[in-house]
Amino acid sequence: MGILYHINNKHVWAGGRCRHSEEHEAECSNWLQRDTVVFKNLRMLVTNRDWCGSMKFYTNCRQTWAVENFFSHTLLHYCPKQKSYGYDAYHIRNMLAVMDHNNHLGRMPLVGQDGEVYAKGQVSRRTKQWVAYEEKAPKDFKYIPG
Ligand SMILES: [Zn+2]
Numbered sequence: 682m683g684i685l686y687h688i689n690n691k692h693v694w695a696g697g698r699c700r701h702s703e704e705h706e707a708e709c710s711n712w713l714q715r716d717t718v719v720f721k722n723l724r725m726l727v728t729n730r731d732w733c734g735s736m737k738f739y740t741n742c743r744q745t746w747a748v749e750n751f752f753s754h755t756l757l758h759y760c761p762k763q764k765s766y767g768y769d770a771y772h773i774r775n776m777l778a779v780m781d782h783n784n785h786l787g788r789m790p791l792v793g794q795d796g797e798v799y800a801k802g803q804v805s806r807r808t809k810q811w812v813a814y815e816e817k818a819p820k821d822f823k824y825i826p827g
Contacts, residue, residue: 685724688713755782784824790815 683697690712692699713720726732757779760771791799799816 682727685720685727685804688720688723708789752776780824781820784822785817785820788817788820791818 683694683699686692686694687699690706690709692706713723739747753783756775756778758797759774759781760766766774793799800813801816802811802813805812
């Protein structure tokens with residue numbers, strides 16, 4: 682809500698203050714007045730109940746897709762759940778999976794002879810709609826010395 686004070690050239694208010702320098706206040710001269718339509722529209726956006734209610738999600742949202750992607754595409758390849766491993770073998774297989782994953786993170790998309798990127802369609806489980814994905818170039822294992 683601090684932006685509603687800041688744009689009115691009020692940089693200290695009950696419960697907060699701006700973090701910029703006082704020089705910044707002197708540099709700006711076109712502050713909005715509270716009775717203008719522009720200010721009222723901005724206040725309506727900033728104080729929108731739905732948007733404010735979703736802020737908790739956006740400030741605490743943590744994406745896990747990268748970990749899940751690593752787990753499903755790489756780790757399960759090296760350590761399938763159907764087999765059991767001793768601790769050392771499991772540990773080494775995990776290390777191989779991490780090396781494989783990290784060395785193939787920046788793979789370029791697969792390009793055909795016409796210069797177009799290969800795309801493939803896949804149905805999204807969440808949205809139940811087809812989504813186009815770029816097909817990545819095949820993995821090479823040049824980082825492993827002979
Ligand atoms: Zn301010």
